[in-house]
Amino acid sequence: MSVVGLDIGTFSCYVAVAAGGGIDTVANEYSDRCTPAYISLNEKNRSMGTAAKNQATTNVKNTLTCFKRLLGRQFSDPQVQAEINDYLKPYKIISGQADDTVIQASYMGEVQTFTPEQVMAMLLTKLKDTGEKAMKTKVVDVVVSVPSYFTDVERRAMKAACQMANLNCLKLMNDTTAVSLAYGIYKQDxxxxxxxxxxxxxxxxxxxxxxxxxxxxxxxxxxxxxxxxxxxxxxxxxxxxxxxxxxxxxxxxxxxxxxxxxxxxxxxxxxxxxxxxxxxxxxxxxxxxxxxxxxxxxxxxxxxxxxxxxxxxxxxxxxxxxxxxxxxxxxxxxxxxxxxxxxxxxxxxxxxxxxxxxxxxxxxxxTLNADEAVSKGCALQCAILSPTFRVRDFAIQDCQQYPITLSWQGGGLEEDSSMEVFPQFHPIPFSKMLTFYRKEPFTLDAKYSNPEQVPINQTGLGSYNITNVQAQADGQSSKVKVKVRVNNNGMFTVQSASMIEKIEKTEEPEPESMETDNGKTDEQSENKAESMDTEQGPTEPANDTENKDAEMKEPSENKEKTDEAEAKTDKKEETPKKETKPKVKSVDLPVISNVSGLTGDLINRFIETENQMIMQDRLEKERCDAKNAVEEYVYDMRDKLCGPYEEFCQEEVRENFNKLLGETEDWLYDEGEDQNKQVYLDKLAELKKSGDPIASRYREAEERPGAFDALGGALQLVRKFMDSVAAKDEKYSHLENADIDKVQKCLSEKQEWFDKQMNNQNKLKKYENPSVLASQIRQTKQSLESTCNPIINKPKPKPKEEPPKDNKKDEKKEETKEGEKKEETSKASGDGKTEQSTNGPAEMDVD
Missing domain, CATH: 3.90.640.10 (ATPase, substrate binding domain, subdomain 4)
Structure with a gap:
């Protein structure tokens, strides 16, 4: 699994990966760790990174940079206008539909428009390719850096750009937070x-x-x-x-x-x-x-x-x-x-x-690398989020840059209200649970509290419609809980909404003052969020504990004690009927979000467009590689025909081939300037028909002497073996005659073949095709060694070892023989008496 951190700057980018127990910043195809944030659009393909920056003065109007400053912003935004006027963009920035910012450039022979998110996706594609070549594996999960001042809409735009580049952005990390993380991991003090x-x-x-x-x-x-x-x-x-x-x-x-x-x-x-x-x-x-x-x-x-x-x-x-x-x-x-x-x-x-x-x-x-610290911090964060890496535990708490206010309207009430749910510098990621009392669906609107502090003219974060809200069966307002959150990307969202629905009525009605719609007390107002539950940290569970204004349930332990006390009272005395609380259930409510930014359908369309551009880049690269291969072959063969290849072709052949090479060179810079890939492949094949035989003769002349020497050395070793066998060398006395005859036959055949091929080759000129190839000579050597070496290196058989004697068994055999002798002696004496059994007492067994 890949662990990659991307530092996306205005003019330069860095790619860091977690590998080998550490974090390294990888280099691009130019052996440079810094990849310029440039995109150059051409007639056939796109150039990105260093190649695009090199075209900044040759392809001025179609070379794009500083597009990070345009992410998510409207054309009328003051910063967009400052980018156009103060920093003099050579490419054209125009207004699209609904005041969107659009970049206009020429691509594939026609003028096309691109959103800043699309251009950012092109740069991310380049950085993704750099990471994949360095790690030699597919890059999917990344952590991307953004400036700490980025607003909600800008962060959503960066996330959309990651989607277009087929990247799974685990987190958008603030630049300063990434640097802090890198510092905290590496610093030992x-x-x-x-x-x-x-x-x-x-x-x-x-x-x-x-x-x-x-x-x-x-x-x-x-x-x-x-x-x-x-x-x-x-x-x-x-x-x-x-x-x-x-x-x-x-x-x-x-x-x-x-x-x-x-x-x-x-x-x-x-x-x-x-x-x-x-x-x-x-x-x-x-x-x-x-x-x-x-x-x-x-x-x-x-x-x-x-x-x-x-x-x-x-x-x-x-x-x-x-x-x-x-x-x-x-x-x-x-x-x-x-x-x-x-x-x-x-x-x-x-x-x-x-x-x-x-x-x-x-x-x-x-102490930190001034240029690479952000990318390394992002890679560390990606390693922490990845389940396949073990990293030192490090809890990270960031802060909310701009205060967020939530307002609500509708729901069966005439008045609207609002409150600041996330003040400035509030810890994030963080969740809060808001409780409302409503009879009908209602809408929540989120916006930045202080528009003058936000460096963007879009201060609204979005609206969220809480649907399917209805009154209770008795006509009272329903209790609706809404969970809002600023996630680890720094983006505000309404995560969920649920309605508490009563499914059983109480036996005794509750006091009217607690449930009436007309009650406008400070503690229970249907026109404001009644309670607020919080969740701190990205991994901690929600602490759904309402404040003092919320309903409090009786603990089960106290209830058991109460029941026990009631059981001990006088049985004759009637206990009053205890009031039972209604049974309730939680019903999830659909939340319809309407936030600024690209829609899902538009993002999918841009993903398809980006994939098509990637394919076009690949096809164009293959076409250029095929063209460069023809050009390289022309120059290479022309130099060698007047050098090392000169003796390996006749003068007439050399002149004709030189003429063909010249014609191909002229064709490349004329009508062959822009041809399909297959045309170049066919042209290269045509040249190789004339050039490959010459190159083959030269290559064979270089390799053949060494191959002959190696075969001659192998034959010499086999001859020495046969001489040792003929001299009755004790070392080979264990070999059978059939094996020795096999070696002798193989030696004679290979030696005869060696002498014949050597003589035939010496009679030929260098420009003539060889009588034998170096590969055939090496194959003959291999055949000789596979036949003879197993016999030559066959080890002598080891002498058989006698099994160790068992003294106890020998003693028993001797005792048995001795007993048999005594029995025979007794029979011979004829006294009719028998000796004692050989299996006598232990003191009779003497060594």
Whole structure:
């Protein structure tokens, strides 16, 4: 079973697997652990990863990146508009039906539209293929990382993308939680069980965002508090500062505007990223030079770190505010922090490390791999969830980033109400049981409590219709229990609903004040959730214990004591009739969910589309491989005909074959540029008709001498054996004459064949077909050895060993003989007396 963790970044991805007792980050086909998050759509296939990034400047309009920022968002979303305007996407982003975000590109010779989820599925397919090649097994179960600020709709979009890529996503894991898990497993200096918990701050500065979290480690438990991060505060924002600076400088200096040329803008972005990395390691001015940038003009610029930090002051202030907010929300002091771990590709910027020291009063720690920590944490989580792996127990508790409010309406009541069921930073995964009193079906609406805090304009999480609700037989409201949950993916859902139905009436009616519909007391209001039951942790059972407002049942033990006491009372005295409670049963209610995101039918259609694209990629790869095989054969044979193959073909044959190779080369770059796979296979077969005999003669000439030498050596060994037999060597004295004659006959036959074939081959020219093949010579050697070696190596028979003598049996035989002699002597004496039996007393048996 595969155990894979995927770190899906805005510009780069990492794949980690659990194998060999540890977690390793695997490399792609370019021997690079980092796979760029690029997709390039072409006329015949798709290029993904490194191959797609290499086409960023040659296939500009059809090379897609940064699509992670578009997941689940509407076209009118401010972040989508910022991606289009501020970060200058070379590909086209348009509005689809119902304000959906759609990417438009040319694929298979026509303009097609793709949702961001489809494009993400393409990238996941590439990462899946990388993991399968590294593990040499099929990848199905994965844990995928997402930013901690991802909302419910964005998480659902990522889950849908995993489905399209035929991946079973066991969990969507927050980046900071994944890093915390990797830190907790690998670090050896975490507190033992007898010490208090240690607080570790994790700062993840990625290419598009900065995330900060406080993790508490205590006795194999991990509790994470992640504050609301800035979704547009990462490495590319620092790059954007440099891009804008040089665009404005070169407008004046060279009279060119890179905003008007997407290809030039991409080249400038790439060079600014390199410049930023160089300035992180140097304080002096660093030059930036780009040849033929625009209008055949070469551009030049210079910048140092101090100036760069001055231009990035606003970004650094936002990061500092984020650090301070963590201290404010967590309500801990800097003295309570054990260490500060920095990860992420952009965490190497010196000014960010200085801010860590300034705010947290501690030097930043870099014990984890800054680039691979997230993927390794995801792989560890996948191993924990997998039943086939034994991993150190580690309980993980994350937090809810945004507060969730649940409102309800309908159900036979005129008024509506609402309540906040999951406040901000509430532990997750977590379940709550809500109790309602309703006569009719009703609807629950979930939304984020504070829309201004959510970095998305879709604050509604969905609506849930609780159906089949009806009043009791006596017309009273039914008790309905609804279980809501924020699962381990960080997504809100209504898990189940049930109605408590009375099946037997009470013998005495209950007080009217307890069951009337008009009662509007604080304890029993039909217009609000009466009770709330909680379940904490993903594996703990639901603790269905209602609060003080719920009905309380009499314990069975007390009831038995009461019955016993009543039995002891005076029998003549009549006891009052005890009130019996009604019998009830729980009836499951259907819950109809209406949540934002792709429908099941649409996801199935996209799965089919993705499978078709995978098949097209495979067919195109096979076609290209067949074409490359023809091209490789042409170049290889042309070089060898003038080299090692020159003596193995006649001049006329060589000239004709060279002509055929030239014609094939011209065909490849003309009408053979785009042909079917079978056409290339037929063309290669035609070339091999002329080339294979030449190659075969050369190969035979290389292998034949060695094969003859090996056969000659085997014949020599058999001759030495026959000479030893003729010399009456004691070593072979046990062999029978028939075996020796068999060896002699085989030796004579093989020696005759060897001499004949050697003489025939020596008479031939190199360009003539050989009289004997190396394989035939090796087969003859094998036949000689299989016939002669068993006889030559036949061991001498071992001498027979005499069985050990049994002294007791010998003694009994001697006694018997002695008794027989005495009996004969007695008969000869004629005295008519008999001797005692040989089986006499023990003292007569003397050794």
């Amino acid at each position: 975490l507190p033992p069980e007898n010490e208090k918990s240690r607080n570790v701050v994790f700062v993840d500065v990625g290419y598009s965002s900065t995330q900060v979290a406080l993790s508490a480690f205590n006795k194999g438990k991990l509790k994470v508090l992640a504050v609301q991060s800035e979704p547009s505060l990462g490495g590319r924002d620092f790059d954007l500062v440099l891009v804008k600076h040089f665009i404005e400088e070169w407008k004046t200096k060279y009279k060119i505007d890179a905003y008007t040329r997407p290809k030039a803008y991409i080249r400038l972005t790439q060079e600014c990223e390199k410049l930023k990395k160089l300035m992180s390691a140097n304080t002096q001015q660093i030059p930036i030079d780009i040849e033929c940038f625009m209008d055949d003009k070469d551009v030049h610029g210079r910048l140092d770190r101090a100036k760069f930090e001055e231009m990035s002051a606003s970004l650094l202030e936002r990061i500092e505010g984020l650090f301070k907010r963590l201290l404010s929300v967590s309500k801990i002091g800097v003295d309570d922090i054990y260490s500060v771990e920095v990860v992420g590709g952009s965490s190497r910027i010196p000014s960010i490390k200085e801010l860590v020291t300034k705010v947290f009063m501690k030097e930043p720690s870099t």
